[in-house]
Amino acid sequence: MDAILFFLFATITVICAINMVLQRHPISSALSLIGVMGSLAVLYLLLGGEFIAMAQLIVYSGAIMVLFLFVIMLLNSGAEPKRSRHKILLFLGAPLLVILLGVIGYFIQGQIPAQEMVKFGSWESGPGKPAFGSPQNVGMSLFTSYLLPFEITSVLILIAILGAIVLARKEID
Amino acid sequence: MPTNFMPSTEEYFRILPELILTLAGVLIMFLEALRKEGQKSNAGGVTLATLVAALIAAVMAGGSPGPAFHDMVFVDGFGTFFRILVLVVGLLTVLSSQSYLERHDAQIGEYYGLLLFSLVGQSLLCVSNELMMVFIGIEISSIASYIMAGFLRDDKRNNESALKYFLLGSFATAFLLYGVAWIYGITGTTNIDGIRQALLNNLPAVPLPAVGAAAALMLVGFAFKVSAVPFQAWAPDVYQGAPAPVSAFMSAGPKAAAFAVFTRVFLTAFGPIANRWEPILWIVALATMIVGNFAALTQTNIKRMLAYSSIAHAGYVLVAIVAHSEAGTAAVMFYLASYAFMNVGAFAAIVDYSRRNEKFVNISDLAGLGQKQPFTASMMTIYMLSLIGVPLTAGFFGKFYIFKAALESDLIWLTVLGLLNSAVAAYYYLRILVVMWMHEPGEAAESAPEASFGVKAVLFGSALATLVLGILPSLVLDFANRSANIIK
Structure with a gap:
């Protein structure tokens, strides 16, 4: 099957x-x-x-x-x-x-x-x-051994936000 | 549940530089949001202070080596060395950026925020001991660089540079990630030391072509990041199109971090199968030197020439990696440190000279610089001599240690061909000296503005570092030798 x-x-x-x-x-x-x-x-x-x-x-x-x-x-x-x-x-x-x-x-x-x-x-x-x-196992790894990569990923998202601000800004014409 | 899953104070201490950089990056985002229309941004000052604080934190963290966060990072001498190096490159970039941004009416603090976040990625790359961290670190560092390359949004060359870098860079990172997936499938771990152990313990039973495929895929990713042949095509276009201070940064900071992790992964994790990758890297190193040097010969644009020269220098560093010894690792460290100073200096020299929209970036535009601006021209002379590898400059000892390590590892042909290559390189660096000192001043030199204070500080600091490393190499080399043993 x-x-x-x-x-x-x-x-x-x-x-x-x-x-x-x-x-x-x-x-x-x-x-x-x-x-x-x-x-x-x-x-x-x-x-x-x-x-x-x-x-x-x-x-x-x-x-x-x-x-x-x-x-x-x-x-x-x-x-x-x-x-x-x-x-x-x-x-x-x-x-x-x-x-x-x-x-x-x-x-x-x-x-x-x-x-x-x-x-x-x-x-x-x-x-x-x-x-x-399983969700339990993934959650456990994410918040114990893979805590640092998990948290660092937020920097990656911050960069995306900053990048959007920079590329969509008005000042330069 | 593991008993000690809460990180200890000591572990936080080991990633303190990254914590400082991240907090300051967020702070700058807030400051910029609160800044009133027409008010001057003070993000540059905040960034300088942050980088100094992060440098101190990096030195202190280096004093208590050890793992942190479940072996995700491992702070050792090698990592600390590169951490300090990328932070210093960041410092020089900030100093040389201010006048450039002012001239292009782009004085927004987000630039410094991106720089700080990019440094977070590079600094983590230097100490990461886990391929997941390597992947995230490379992504952070690269995505911030893509945006910085296209920072002047309305400049076509900036857009071209950012788009090419982004598309090719994402593609290369995907290769790296695919390699990580393969090695995880084979060894069941993504820890760099763990992979080494797994390969050593099961060497006869391990499916070698599969490990080789993993190593090859990761080699593609790393080779792109360090602009090694055949993945170098992006570098000239990107360095030429990006703002000059950003080109300076990209050719020194992310490159040094990428080389650090490249060295660590290949010497540690893939050390047990070294006889498989050494011949491939041998060819890559030679091809990188040849392509970089011969393409640089015919360039007319300074930034493009420096881009090809940066490809050639990546080739020299690869020679030291092929040597696969502690002396080779120490040579990698010393070379990248000296290269960072001379290259950032060379780019900084044209930051103010090129004027608005980088009007004067051809080699012929430097004509008569020696008469009009003896200070800038003298500093540029020091960098060029160092890039050639003339004695009493950092470049000489850099090349000396690399080829010494190569000879000790019996890489006689690679050494001979590498030395011949650096003789070819002398031509295009000397051409700049000839144009600067012996030609009559042209339009560009006649109207050249005085370099800003920040740029002068960078020019002087880099030249000083280049000379100090060339006269007293032991200052750095002793540390490099002591921390060259990266296998735990």
Whole structure:
């Protein structure tokens, strides 16, 4: 069952990702991106990462994609004009991409035994021990061992605010 | 729940410089919000005081080395050295920025806020012992730099610079993060010492191509940040387009911090697989020196020439990393310190000379500077001689220690080719001296304004540091040698 769900949503992710790049209207691309984010969330859930699955849905599919759509609509950008691409790029690029992915896949397959590669369901859970990706575990790590990176991230957000002030200021004309 | 999860006073003390910088950055945001229309901003003064306080805190924190916050950071001699270095670079940047901002009617305190936050990131990078911290530190440092590069919003070159830097920089950080994810998948830890231990303990069983892939991905990220070939293409455009004081800052501060963490990650975490990355870095170092020096030969714009020269100097530092020894680490430290002074000085010399909208930034515009402004021209002469590596300047000992370390590690060919490269470099630095001292004053030199006090202070301070490091290198080198052992 896990494997079926995995292949189903993995396929959806890949198709949506390819569709996002191929679409020429920004709105269609953004909607495909929502598909990617949503099916990724399911993949996380399959791996037992409940917290990250929910965060993915709320933050990416929710907040960030809404912002994306706002910006696209505010800029009122239409479909990208069709550019004449060199056919040779397509002929060379597509097989090369397949070869590259094949080689990477082969390497990973060869290096890591198949039964250790993907474990569905909760990791390292047991009586009295919260699972690896559970909200309890994430919260515990976030406020104990990863306290400093967590707090420092706020500086990153402050910079974003400062940057918005600087780039949107009026004084210079 | 872990028993001692509350950070102790000592742990706060070890990140005191960052705490001071962050608080001051927030304070400046408040001061700017409260500032009335037409009132002069005093953010510059606040920033200077903050940086002095942070420097003292960094020295004091260096006095009690140890880990903090669950091994997220580890304050040691190596980290303290680079912390002090980036803070000094910040100090020089503040001094050289004031007149520039005034001239472009951009005297808003947010500039200093961004500078302080950028320094928070760099200072954390220098002491971080954990790849998550490295990632966040690099992001903080870079995002603040992207904004500063485009600070004069209505200047097209500023916009070009910021946009190129932002797009390519984000892409490079993504590579770094992907590498971190790989190494976490293999070793189950993101702690730099932990990775070393995990690799040492399970070396035969560890999937080497996977570790190599992780190291390669992280190498891409770091190589971009230090502008090493083949990820150097952004540097000339960004340094040329950004405001001159910001270019000075970017070529010294973030670069030194990036080199610090580059050295720490590759010598510590990836030390066990050194035989795999050394040949790659060997080629990268050589290519970086060659591309930087030969591209600099034909430049007409001073900032662009200094950008290519900064690429070439990154190549010399990479030679010391390839040496992979304590002497090499000490050489990295000494070289970056001397490079910071001579480079910030060289950029500072054109801060006021270039006039509004950086009108005069071509090498030919320097014609006759020696006659009209002997002080600026003499200082510039010292930096250029030091960048060439003439004895009695910091640049000489910097190169000397790097190539000495390389020879000790049997990198004979790299040393020979590196020395040949620095001979090529002499041409474009000497050209500036010839134009300054031997050409008749042109339009630019005739109308040149007197440099502002802040810029003069930077020029004098950097020249003094360049000479002191060139005459008494042991002042810094002894400390560097003592703290070169970064493996715990």
